[in-house]
Amino acid sequence: MGDKILDFVHTPAGKSLVAALGLSAPPQLRRAKSGFEAQPLAGKTVLVGSSRAGAQSEAVLAALEQAGAACRVASDLAGLAGVKESARVAGVDLTSSSIEVGEIDNAYVLDLSGMQSHKELRLLYDFFQPRLRRMAPNTRIVLIGLPAGAASDYAAATAQSALPGFVRSLAKECGKNGSTVNLLQVAPGAEATVDGALRFFLSSHSAFITGQVLPLAGAPEGYTAVPAEQSLKGKVAVVTGAARGIGAAIAQVLAREGATVIGVDRPAEEAALAETISALNGVVLPLDITDPSAPETLAHLVTQRFGGVDIIVHNAGITRDKMLRNMAPHLWDMVLDVNLGAIVRTNERLMQGAFKPNARIVCISSIGGIGGNAGQTNYAATKSAIIGYCNALSGVLAKQGMAINAIAPGFIETQMTAAIPVVNREVGRRLSTLSQGGLPVDIAEAVTFMASPLARGVNGATLRVCGQSFIGA
Ligand code: NAI
Secondary structure: OOOHHHHHHOOHHHHHHHHHOOOOOOOOOOOOOOOOOOOOOOOOEEEEEEOOOOHHHHHHHHHHHHOOOEEEEOOOOOOOHHHHHHHHHHOOEOOOOOOOHHHOOOEEEEEOOOOOOHHHHHHHHHHHHHHHOOOOOOOEEEEEEOOOOOOOOHHHHHHHHHHHHHHHHHHHHHHHHOOEEEEEEEOOOOHHHHHHHHHHHOOHHHOOOOOOEEEEOOOOOOOOOOOOOOOOOOOEEEEEOOOOHHHHHHHHHHHHOOOEEEEEEOHHHHHHHHHHHHOOOOEEEEOOOOOOOHHHHHHHHHHHHHOOEEEEEEOOOOOOOOOHHHOOHHHHHHHHHHHHHHHHHHHHHHOOOOEEEEEEEEEEOOOHHHHOOOOOHHHHHHHHHHHHHHHHHHHHHHHOOOEEEEEEEOOEOOHHHHOOOHHHHHHHHHOEOOOOOEOHHHHHHHHHHHHOHHHOOOOOOEEEEOOOEOOOO
């Protein structure tokens, strides 16, 4: 397992070879070394721009300030009168008319949620163009816009529709040095939920996420923000497929944020499961999730021992690849049952009183479910269904103060992808903006974000964690 080419190009010899051949090496991604922090932007300067006055600009500046950032407002942009007013609230420096890239610590936020027409799209050019050449590696760029359908009229909606295309393109331009560009679509009235998403997308916890659009709505009633540090303390989290790979990393990162983890995996994997989960002081539950009695076994354990469950991560998944014309029926049935049927059955049982208030469900989908792959009709059908399932169930759960979201990994370095033929494996790794596969921890960080109060405005969404893979783009 592991990407030997990536390892090599970051050695002195590899760097010389890459330079001599005139090639560009995949960037070295800066990943988080510790957990979510109360003030992740402490001591950092963030450049903020906005199209006009608005509740979102105020919320953005307040959120950045609470996260410890010093904000510089790009007052060289047109139409910033309103920002000046809100900037005053956050106590930022308004005197500077042109801000040097060197003054900014790798973080840029542009709030365009107040755009009224396409004429304001020039702000995109004015904000970014002069600064891009000197932007540092691993810079984080976040744009704020409105969700589809939330604009006041067709002119505003047209302007908003420009943002996903812009973000995806800028992400492709900036990715060569490990920088990321993402768009948060904040619904009117949901401004109070922007802080958690900003913290995540401006941090090194989101190193493998770029070119993505995430809608934010209001938080469920009674679900308030808590300091990001150890925000899962006292929470009980179930992770399926936790013996190895992505599931083991998810268990570790949830535990890092304070959760008590119940790790589930097939009885045949009990030794590996025990090794992973015991190190986290968690609970080991050898269980085949397709067993008809599995939902009851799990519900019984969580209610008897913990009075219910706060978080469940449906990570266990399998591939049984074959062209459909050659696929035996049992391979179809097996993949459909592990990747979809078991998840639906388990949630149905837990929804009968085993979820604690404000519980959060995270399901693992795949970019294969978005783009499709020859030989993966069974797998892609399940991973695509997961996206629709999360979206369809979100409304029902929101009424009960709960949320469900999906994470769609791209190529991640695990045993599952180590089994892919070498040429396909190289294609899977390199055909992305960040030119490399992700690590299990990249998925674990995103899952933990979705499971935490940082994502309290997110429900029914699917977030791709794929380095902007061209598959399904
Ligand atoms: P993996 O094969 O390394 O680990 C999967 C785990 O699930 C194993 O420990 C396995 O024993 C467990 N499992 C399988 N069937 C089970 C069952 N019936 N009951 C209980 N546990 C069961 O896979 P990996 O790569 O860690 O993938 C995890 C998830 O991420 C899967 O849902 C997969 O489809 C998804 N994914 C992975 C990608 C990758 O590049 N590795 C890409 C896209 C999605």
